[in-house]
Amino acid sequence: MARIRSKSVFITGLWRENPVFRQILGICSALAVTNLLINTLIMGLSLIFVVTMSNMTVSILRNITPTRIRMMVQTLIIASYVIIVDITLKAYLPDISVALGPYVGLIITNCIIMGRCEAFARNNSLWPSFLDGIGSGCGYAVILLTVAFFRELMGFGSLFGVQVMSVGWTNWVIMVMAPGAFFMLGVVIWVVRSFGAREEEAEIKR
């Protein structure tokens, strides 16, 4: 019983209630950091770390945190983890830290994290909260990586910095710029939702 529930918690975050294409959260960073796969990967991993750790911490403290000040507590917890990520990137991956610029710090205000803390972690025990965090974080990362895959491929002709397109390939400049992210994200949401719609119909029929 518990097993099935755990799996469904993870899948819900990853797909059924995916933060990016279902809830349209975290769009700001989704547009900003998806021009290169390596940046996107680091951003995705950072977010997975922050959302999972925050969820777990909020969950551990859920029975002693006074309800009135819970938002303040959540912000404190999230901000601490974000600063830890920021320091770690600056120390060990300085180039990527520069490329991600303010967006690492802005994870603090990423609606996905506070959303998960509020909606899930403060009412659930540690293990489901952990899964929920991982699920939502991965849901975010997967969509961003999909967008980045096409943006880097068409904008730079490379994947993870390795040239894959032939010499005659003309780079699509628009894919490098922010509007390219808008188009790509729109297409991704359209495509996955079209599949989602079919799934929903199938479920209704059942």
Added chain:
Amino acid sequence: MEGPREECMIKKRLFSVIYMFILTFFFTAVVTGIHKLNRERITINEEIKLQRIILKVLGVQVPPEITALRIRQMFKQRVKVEEREGRTLYRGFTEDRKALIGYAFPLFGPGFWGPIYGIMAIDPKMESVLGIAFYRHNETPGLGGRITEEWFERQFAGKRLIPRGKERKYFSLVPPGMAQVDNELDAITGATGTSRGVERLVNESLRDYLPWIAGDNVEGRIDGGLHEG
């Protein structure tokens, strides 16, 4: 009737305050600890970043895939740092360390949103610019932020250092396509504030540093700086 209830409320509030205090204390301590553990590493990273930029503006070829350690070695070998009277001067030398290739000095001043930091390099005769680079700023990405783009920085390279006009300006940033004189460069469209800031900080730094470096030259304290004779 009222007594115990009120007491309970006060206790709850007091608990909230103490709880928040302890939690804040705990997280602040953890973050501070992690910061302390990594501070040295971060400082070194920033130092290397600056060293790479100084080498670049001095015209020293730095391969992009070079390791951090190699940059430090290269910097140590090719650049002599001098800090005096609140100013910093970087002297670049040729690979055999015999001849001077140029001087580099920091640029600093207000931009539109915040301070702009840069480095400028000039030739040993102090007649023209070798290169310029801006490396830290808070300007709008895509507008003022374009000061770090190559086309903008490259405009300065090779330009002669001659003060012109009443204001003794070395450089003027004018709307793109309007440049007529050698020292007029393209400003950034849509970023007038940033362009003005850059113009001001470049001119002020030059007015400040050129006589200071020249003073050194006259006294003959700089080897390789006197090429005129």
